[in-house]
Amino acid sequence: MAEVLVVVEASQGAVKKVTLEMLTLARTLGDVSAVVLGGSAAAVADKLGEFGASKIYAAESEDLDGYLVAGKATVLASLIQRVSPAAVLVASSQEGKEIAGRVAVKLDNGLLTDVVALDAEGVATQVVFAGSTIVKSKVSKGLPIVTVRPNSLTPTPSPATPSVEQVEVALTDKDKLAKVVERKVEAKGARPELAEASIVVSGGRGVGSADNFKLVEELADLLGAAVGASRAAVDSGFYPHQFQVGQTGKTVSPQLYVALGISGAIQHRAGMQTSKTIVAVNKDPEAPIFELADFGVVGDLFKVVPQAAEEIRKRK
Amino acid sequence: MKIVVLVKQVPDSGADRNLRSDDNTVDRASASNVINEMDEYAIEEALSLQEAHGGEVVVLTVGPDRATESIRKALSMGPDSAVHVVDDALHGSCAVATSKVLAAAIAQQQADLVICGAESTDGRVQVMPHMIAERLGIAALTGARKLTVEGSTLTIERQTDEGYEVVTASTPALVSVWDTINDPRYPSFKGIMAAKKKPLQTLSLGDLGIAAGEVGFEGSTSAVVEHSKRPPRQAGNKIDAGDDGGSKLVEYLASEKFV
Numbered sequence: 218m219a220e221v222l223v224v225v226e227a228s229q230g231a232v233k234k235v236t237l238e239m240l241t242l243a244r245t246l247g248d249v250s251a252v253v254l255g256g257s258a259a260a261v262a263d264k265l266g267e268f269g270a271s272k273i274y275a276a277e278s279e280d281l282d283g284y285l286v287a288g289k290a291t292v293l294a295s296l297i298q299r300v301s302p303a304a305v306l307v308a309s310s311q312e313g314k315e316i317a318g319r320v321a322v323k324l325d326n327g328l329l330t331d332v333v334a335l336d337a338e339g340v341a342t343q344v345v346f347a348g349s350t351i352v353k354s355k356v357s358k359g360l361p362i363v364t365v366r367p368n369s370l371t372p373t374p375s376p377a378t379p380s381v382e383q384v385e386v387a388l389t390d391k392d393k394l395a396k397v398v399e400r401k402v403e404a405k406g407a408r409p410e411l412a413e414a415s416i417v418v419s420g421g422r423g424v425g426s427a428d429n430f431k432l433v434e435e436l437a438d439l440l441g442a443a444v445g446a447s448r449a450a451v452d453s454g455f456y457p458h459q460f461q462v463g464q465t466g467k468t469v470s471p472q473l474y475v476a477l478g479i480s481g482a483i484q485h486r487a488g489m490q491t492s493k494t495i496v497a498v499n500k501d502p503e504a505p506i507f508e509l510a511d512f513g514v515v516g517d518l519f520k521v522v523p524q525a526a527e528e529i530r531k532r533k
Numbered sequence: 534m535k536i537v538v539l540v541k542q543v544p545d546s547g548a549d550r551n552l553r554s555d556d557n558t559v560d561r562a563s564a565s566n567v568i569n570e571m572d573e574y575a576i577e578e579a580l581s582l583q584e585a586h587g588g589e590v591v592v593l594t595v596g597p598d599r600a601t602e603s604i605r606k607a608l609s610m611g612p613d614s615a616v617h618v619v620d621d622a623l624h625g626s627c628a629v630a631t632s633k634v635l636a637a638a639i640a641q642q643q644a645d646l647v648i649c650g651a652e653s654t655d656g657r658v659q660v661m662p663h664m665i666a667e668r669l670g671i672a673a674l675t676g677a678r679k680l681t682v683e684g685s686t687l688t689i690e691r692q693t694d695e696g697y698e699v700v701t702a703s704t705p706a707l708v709s710v711w712d713t714i715n716d717p718r719y720p721s722f723k724g725i726m727a728a729k730k731k732p733l734q735t736l737s738l739g740d741l742g743i744a745a746g747e748v749g750f751e752g753s754t755s756a757v758v759e760h761s762k763r764p765p766r767q768a769g770n771k772i773d774a775g776d777d778g779g780s781k782l783v784e785y786l787a788s789e790k791f792v
């Protein structure tokens with residue numbers, strides 16, 4: 218069977234969920250090989266095997282971690298040339314897209330980003346224009362190199378015992394132009410990561426202040442959810458930018474999306490429209506968010522949310 | 534310092550956007566077209582660097598005739614001049630092909646610094662900065678929320694899922710900016726009047742030494758095969774909160790097995 222490469226996305230030694238999703242998708246396309254660029258392959262090998270990687274290409278070098286993506290793209294491009302895979306899957310994260318973009322230029326190969334499905338014929342599905350349009354596209358030059366959007370499918374295990382092959386990291390000066398001089402990890406607590414969470418609770422301008430966002434966080438924690446925010450909430454300084462959902466923020470596609478005090482502007486919808494179930498609390502019965510909510514509560518969030526939190530606690 | 538700012542014209546993200554039924558490309562004719570929002574932040578960043586360090590700011594756009602409106606709008610914010618690459622053969626170009634054209638035009642300008650938006654609102658691809666840097670063999674500092682320039686050294690801060698990173702490079706380099714980096718200025722009346730007279734150079738593919746077959750549908754590396762409108766979401770049950778809105782909400786969540 219043809220070999221399919223999955224570029225591993227990991228953070229602080231742990232495989233991200235999108236990697237498991239890509240491994241699951243890759244199994245429908247061929248024999249799965251995981252590619253570890255930077256970091257440590259040993260730390261993630263078990264997890265990769267559990268989800269069906271029969272081989273791991275390990276490119277470990279401080280230089281890959283110390284500079285922005287150019288070197289990772291160099292290593293991946295030469296691996297692709299050597300093994301001629303049937304397809305290459307990369308995560309649709311900032312770094313994933315950047316690596317894939319460089320590889321596409323190096324190999325003069327097509328690239329499809331933000332893919333939610335890929336079939337055996339190489340036809341990819343993308344959702345564009347604020348979730349309003351479904352596009353089927355194909356790479357017409359070279360092999361399918363696609364970046365896969367998190368939460369596009371449910372990862373399922375399929376245990377394998379991967380062999381590990383060390384890959385030589387031969388970088389040039391051109392790969393070392395953008396030097397990372399500091400990497401700051403900010404405490405993120407126990408909440409799941411926004412793009413990967415199965416439940417997201419978001420607050421908008423209606424939440425009123427940074428302090429009031431505790432209400433949003435409280436409901437999120439009771440549901441095991443990630444916290445999100447609208448741009449108006451971020452611009453007003455209620456919540457940090459990395460939690461913004463929407464066109465100029467994160468795109469999320471959880472099982473459940475709860476919108477609190479968010480009007481539902483098209484640019485916000487762009488980031489959450491494909492959620493499975495949408496619930497909204499808004500005091501304005503005409504708010505556009507209700508047009509897409511499966512369940513809507515017209516009312517004051519400062520009454521509805523504490524009561525809901527109390528009720529969940531009771532049920533636990 | 535010579536700064537080239539990349540400005541893309543896109544269909545307004547706040548309005549209805551469509552792909553064309555005949556060739557699956559973005560319908561720009563019926564859309565209301567605007568400057569890609571992030572690119573206004575790129576222009577602002579270039580202008581404030583110019584104010585601090587001197588030099589020249591040139592706007593660069595690859596796009597159809599009607600992109601001229603956006604270029605004039607960009608110039609009204611303050612840049613000195615603009616270059617517009619326009620050629621019928623460009624229609625249907627994929628990102629890989631477009632990056633070839635942008636890279637060639639940038640090379641011709643011999644810029645010290647290229648500033649662009651982190652992503653465009655139509656494609657949301659986020660790949661152009663690294664594609665261009667790869668072609669030019671220069672550093673790409675992407676997704677900046679802060680940029681400082683000291684002599685030929687550039688330093689950016691960029692947000693990551695875990696926190697943030699500080700990255701440095703030397704010019705020539707490309708920096709892409711996020712909308713957290715600054716507050717773009719509004720064009721003044723004087724700026725709007727001045728923009729009408731600023732130099733705007735129009736280039737064809739031939740001027741850049743690129744053959745028609747390298748771009749457009751023929752030179753593209755990927756293609757949209759078909760598209761369809763996603764059925765709009767149906768509004769579900771909407772209740773008045775009354776005294777027990779919170780409890781009813783939890784009842785619903787429980788019925789859907791979220792609680």
Ligand SMILES: Cc1cc2nc3c(=O)[nH]c(=O)nc-3n(C[C@H](O)[C@H](O)[C@H](O)COP(=O)(O)OP(=O)(O)OC[C@H]3O[C@@H](n4cnc5c(N)ncnc54)[C@H](O)[C@@H]3O)c2cc1C
Pocket residue numbers: 420421422423424446447448449450461462463464465466467477478479480481482483484485488498499500501504516517518519546547570654
């Ligand atoms: C190019 C571009 C990109 C953009 N990108 C994004 C993006 O990525 N993400 C994004 O979110 N937006 C984005 N926007 C902005 C977007 O257009 C809206 O302005 C924004 O989403 C509004 O946020 P909001 O719903 O929180 O605020 P508002 O529209 O002000 O809505 C607040 C809502 O809260 C309700 N409310 C107030 N008080 C209460 C209460 N006590 N109880 C219950 N409800 C209450 C009100 O009825 C109202 O509906 C973008 C805009 C542009 C032009």
Ligand SMILES: Nc1ncnc2c1ncn2[C@@H]1O[C@H](COP(=O)(O)O)[C@@H](O)[C@H]1O
Pocket residue numbers: 539540541542569571572575593594595596631648649650651652653654656657658659660661662
């Ligand atoms: N055709 C174009 N003309 C000028 N700049 C562009 C063009 N396409 C992309 N860009 C620049 O590249 C950035 C990222 O675009 P993208 O990779 O398409 O999301 C944009 O914000 C622009 O600054």
